[in-house]
Amino acid sequence: MIKTLVVDDSALMRRAARDMLESAGDIEVIGIAKNGKEAVEKANKLKPEVIVMDVNMPVMDGLAAVEAIMDTTPIPIIMFSSLTKKGSREALEALRLGAIDFITKPSGLQEIAKSESELITKVRSIHNSNPNIIRLLNLKKFKGEVINGNWNCPEMQNMGVLIGSSTGGPSSLEQIIPRLPGNLPASVFVVQHMPEGNFCSQLAARLNTLSELEVKEAENNEKVKNGVAYIAPGGYHMQIRKALNVTRIKIIKGEPMHAVMPSVDVTVESFVNVYGKNSIATILTGMGVDGASGFKKIKESNGSTIACSEDTCVIFGMPKAAIEAGAIDVVKPIFEIPEEIIRMLEVKCNAN
Template identity: 35%
Template structure:
C-alpha cells in the first residue's frame, strides 16, 4: 500500500480530532501521534468547538464524528466547508442507521469516512491502518477546490440519445472510491432512462452502507439503481451497486443472458468491493462491448481491470485530475495509458451515452 499523505515540505499533517467520546478522542490521538508524518492540532467535543478550533488552529485535516451534542457533525461540516473549506474525514457507526447521514456528509464535501467498530473494547490494530491511510489520503486531496467547484455547479442535465445504439448488450463498469459518491451524484442523473446499456457501480464502501447508497442514487437518477443480489440478471437500463464486502463477477445463464455472481471480497481493509474483479470479469464475458469508467479514489484499484477491458477491445474513461477529489485510481490508469478518454466529471455521462 503506497503512502498517499507524504509531504515534500517536511511538515507534519496537522489533524483536529472532533468526537464527543473521550475514549475515541484518546484512541485517535494516540494513533496520529505515533505516526511520524502526522501530529494532533487539537481536540474538540462537539461541532461548535470544532468550528472554533478549525478557525483558530487551521488544521490540514479534520476528523469529525457525526452524532454529537450541541451541534452535530453534519452541521459543523456544512459550516466548515462554506467558511474555511478543508479535508474532513467523518466518523460513523458501522450500521445501516448510520448510512444516511454518512452518505449525506460525502455529498456535502467530506473526503471519506471511518467506520467506528460497533463494539468496545476492540483491537486498535483492527482500525489503525484504515484511520492513518484515510487521513493521509485526505491531506493530499483537492477538497477545497472540488468543494468550490461543486458550489458553482449547475444541476446536471440529462444527456439525450442522438441515435439508436449500433449494437446491444453493452455494459458499463464504474469504479470509484473516495470522492466517488460526489462524482456519481453528478453522472447518474445525467444518464437517460432509455440508455441501451447495463451499468454496474463498484464503490468502495462497507456492506451496511451500499444499500442506502443505491437508494440515494436511485432517487436522483432516471434509470433504475439498486443494490445487486446474488444471481440477478444483468439488464439494459438498470444500474446495480455491488454490495460492500463482496465482489461481483458475471456468469452466463444461456440464451445470451448474464447474471451477477457475488462472492466474499478478496480485498483487505476498506478497499472493497474490488473494481478489478468486476472489470476483469466484464472483459472476459462481454469483450469489446464492455466500457470501463474510473472515478475519484485513492490507490490503484481498477487500473488492471481497465487494461483488460482495453485488451478485449472495449472502451475506457478516466476522470481528470482537476475534478477528482482524490486523483489516485484514475492517475494509475492514465499513467499506464489505459484510458482512451480523460474527462472532467461533467462530461463523463455524455461520453458514456456516445459510446453505447
C-alpha cells in the same frame, strides 16, 4: 507533519484517536474539540490539514459542522460513523455535504486498536486530496440535465458500462448516474470501495431518487437488464456472468484485491468477458491502483475507457495509475463524463 483536529464528544475516543494518530510519526494532533461548534471554531483558528469528526454530538452535530466548515474554509474531513442503517444514512449525508471519507466508529478499546491502521491510512490519503473539488461538485449539483442519445442498436446487442470509484466517489457518482437517460441501451455496474454494511444500499436509494435509471444494490444471481445501474455491495466482489444468452450478477465473499473489496479489477475480469468490444468503463477518484490492470484489458478488447481529469478529481491516484498503465482512451472533467459515455454508446450502437 500532517496537522490534524480530532472532534468527538467522548473523552475516551478523543484520547484514543489522538494516541492512534500520533503513533504514526507523521501526524500531529494540533487540537481537540468535543462538539461541532468547537470544531468550526478550531478549524478556523488552527487551520488543520485534516479533521477527524464524530457524527452524533451535542450543541452542533457532525453534519452541521461539516456543512459550516465546507462553506467557509474547506478542509479534508473524515467522519466517524457506525455501519448501522442509521449510521450509513448519516455517513452518506456527511459525504454529500463535503466530508471526503468515513471510518467505522469503534465501540470499545479492542475495536479502537483494530481501527488504528485504517484511520492512519485514510488521514494520509485525504491529506493529499483537494477539498475544493467537493465544493465544486456541490455547486454543480445535478439539476435535471439528462443527456439523451440517438440510439440505433441491434435488438440483441449486449452493451455494458462500468464505473469504478473510491474515496470521493459518492459525490462524483451524483454527477454521472442521474445524467444518464432511462432508456440507456446498456446495463451499468458501479464498483464503489466500501466496507460491508448498509452504506451501498443507502447510496443506491439516494441515486435512484435522482435518476431516470433504476439504481439498486446488486443481488446475487439477479438477471441483468438495460437501463439499470447495479452497485456492488460493500465488502463483496461483484462479477458478471453470461450463460444461455442470459446475463446475471454473481456476488462473492472472496479475498480482497489491492486491499479492497469490492475491487474494480475483480469486476472488470468478468465484465470484459461478457461485453468485450461493447464495454465502456470510467475510473473516477480514489487512492491506489485498483482498475488500472482491468481497464487495460478492456482497451485491449477494443472496449472504451475514460478517466476523470486531475483538476476535477478528489484523489487522483486511481485515474493516474490507469493513465500511466496506458489503459485510458480519454481523460475528461467529471462534469463531461456523462456526455462521453453517451457518445461512446452511440458510436458502438451505430457501428453494429
